[in-house]
Amino acid sequence: MTIELKESFDEALKAYLIANNLISTKATIIGYSKAGEGNMNFVMRLITSEGNLILKQSRDYVNKYPQIAAPIERVAVEKAFFDVVNNDVTLAEFSPSVLHFDAENHLLVMEDLGNGKDFMKLYQDQSTISASDIESLISYLVKLHSQESLGFPSNSAMKELNHEHIFHFPYMEENGFNLDDIQEGLQDLAMAYKTDNRLKQEIEKIGERYLSQGKTLLHGDFYPGSWLKVDTEVKVIDPEFGFLGDPEFDLGVMMAHFEMSKIDHNILKKCLNQYESERGVGKKLLQQYQGIEIMRRLIGIAQLPVNLSLNEKSELLKKAKALIL
Numbered sequence: 143m144t145i146e147l148k149e150s151f152d153e154a155l156k157a158y159l160i161a162n163n164l165i166s167t168k169a170t171i172i173g174y175s176k177a178g179e180g181n182m183n184f185v186m187r188l189i190t191s192e193g194n195l196i197l198k199q200s201r202d203y204v205n206k207y208p209q210i211a212a213p214i215e216r217v218a219v220e221k222a223f224f225d226v227v228n229n230d231v232t233l234a235e236f237s238p239s240v241l242h243f244d245a246e247n248h249l250l251v252m253e254d255l256g257n258g259k260d261f262m263k264l265y266q267d268q269s270t271i272s273a274s275d276i277e278s279l280i281s282y283l284v285k286l287h288s289q290e291s292l293g294f295p296s297n298s299a300m301k302e303l304n305h306e307h308i309f310h311f312p313y314m315e316e317n318g319f320n321l322d323d324i325q326e327g328l329q330d331l332a333m334a335y336k337t338d339n340r341l342k343q344e345i346e347k348i349g350e351r352y353l354s355q356g357k358t359l360l361h362g363d364f365y366p367g368s369w370l371k372v373d374t375e376v377k378v379i380d381p382e383f384g385f386l387g388d389p390e391f392d393l394g395v396m397m398a399h400f401e402m403s404k405i406d407h408n409i410l411k412k413c414l415n416q417y418e419s420e421r422g423v424g425k426k427l428l429q430q431y432q433g434i435e436i437m438r439r440l441i442g443i444a445q446l447p448v449n450l451s452l453n454e455k456s457e458l459l460k461k462a463k464a465l466i467l
Contacts, residue, residue, distance in 0.1 A: 145247050147184050147199045150174070162242055164251055165190055178260065181206045181367065182382055183217065187254060194254035196238065199247065200382070207443075213299035216382040217250050218243075222295055223381040224252075226359060232285050236278075236378045255379075258372035264403045265366075265448045273409070278376045279369065279396065280413055283361075284420040287389040291359035297385040301353055304362070304383055308434060309349030312442030313342050319443050327452045332441040335459060344466055345437075348430050356387035364392045365399045390424050393417060394431025401436060402448055402458065433465030 145158045151174035159165045173189035177196055184205055188195045200217040204210040221243045227233035228240070242251035264270040311317055315336045321328035335341060361368065362383030370377040393414075400410055417423060439446050440455050440462075450458070 143247075145244075145249065147186055147197055147249070149176070149186075151188070159188075159195075162244075162251075164195060164242055165192055177254075182212065182380070195241065196252045196254050198250045198252065201248075210303075212303055214248050216297075216300050217248050218245055219295050219297045219300065219384055220380070220382045221250055223359075223361075223384040226289055226291050226294065227286065230285065230289065233282065233289075236282050236376065238377075238379070255370060255377050256372045258370035258377060261366035261369045261371065262447060264399070265446055268403060268405055271366075271405075275369075275371070275376050276400075276409065276413060277416065279364075279378075280416045282376075282378055283364070283389075283392055283396070284417060286361065287358050287392070287421060289359050291386065292357070294359055294384070294386055296355065297362075297383070298353075300362075300383050301385055305349055305353055307442055307444055308438050309345055309352065312336075312438045313345065321441060324445055325452060325455070328441070328455065331452065331456055331459065335437065335441065335463065338463075341463055341466060344430070345434055348427075348434060348466075352387065352391065354387075356385075358386060358389045360385055360387050360389065360392045362387075362392070364395050366403075388424075388427060388431070389421065390428040391431050393423065394428050395435045397428070398432045398435035398439070399446075401432070401461075402439065402446065402450070429465040433462035436462040437466070 143158055143161060145155060147155070151171055156165075156171070160167055170191040171188070172191065173187070175187055177185045177187035182204055183198050183200045185196065185198045188197060198217060198220075200212075200214050202211060202214040204212045221240060224237055224240050227237050238255050239253040240250065241253060243249070261270055311319075312332075313336050315333070321332050361378065361381050362385055363380060364378075368378060368380045370379055397410060397413065400413070414423070436458055438444065439448075440459060
């Protein structure tokens with residue numbers, strides 16, 4: 143049965159859910175609405191008299207940016223990721239249960255974790271995240287990076303998509319994206335980095351490493367939009383970028399977003415110490431991934447709701463360059 147999720151609930155979807163034993167014929171549909179912003183995928187929350195479901199379908203484009211093509215099979219990678227983490231007692235506490243997977247329709251049906259909120263307000267308000275939340279996220283990474291996952295999909299198509307927007311597009315002198323539309327003066331500020339050949343060569347080198355096959359299972363997009371606070375617990379979602387690579391990538395991305403959120407540096411040191419007490423880490427590689435993430439978020443297309451003046455962005459870009467080089 144072919145099914146395409148829409149913004150309104152219809153009889154075709156009801157028939158599909160019944161046929162796959164996700165609801166019964168007696169179920170009453172109470173609500174059907176978007177579950178968050180859904181940057182990459184089309185995600186809906188279904189509320190019924192028999193319980194709630196999260197329905198997630200990947201398309202051959204990025205949901206938030208339909209002009210950007212994306213591998214349609216990415217939801218299968220997410221399913222494979224949840225298969226791994228839900229087999230670990232600790233990691234399962236952070237993740238939704240998978241109730242149904244339909245490879246033909248690129249559809250994943252999951253447990254509804256509840257009315258949680260992501261951490262995207264962190265960029266304006268540091269109190270959005272607590273010390274215990276950060277400890278939980280680091281504990282999650284330590285446990286995730288310790289999983290045996292040698293059979294995990296390569297996810298090469300998603301890595302190539304991410305590679306373009308992390309390691310290449312932001313550093314093109316002419317990419318059609320006018321940064322002055324984001325903040326007046328940002329385009330001129332960015333040109334110093336777009337024309338720095340030594341910097342670009344180092345970023346390209348790290349980008350090649352990113353594309354290579356590693357041995358450690360990564361979330362692949364470990365930033366505030368992938369973390370949910372549900373009641374008092376932290377959950378981790380949206381692992382469609384998951385792959386086997388450098389653990390420093392996940393940790394570096396996390397540290398970069400804390401830096402852009404103006405999290406106290408003593409907390410950042412504590413994060414690193416907590417991770418290092420459990421696992422080894424390549425300090426320079428970590429710094430490079432951290433610097434690249436800061437830079438690409440400030441001068442690339444994947445902009446964030448940061449509360450930063452042009453001068454603050456200038457200082458962050460200088461720091462990012464120093465971390466990379």
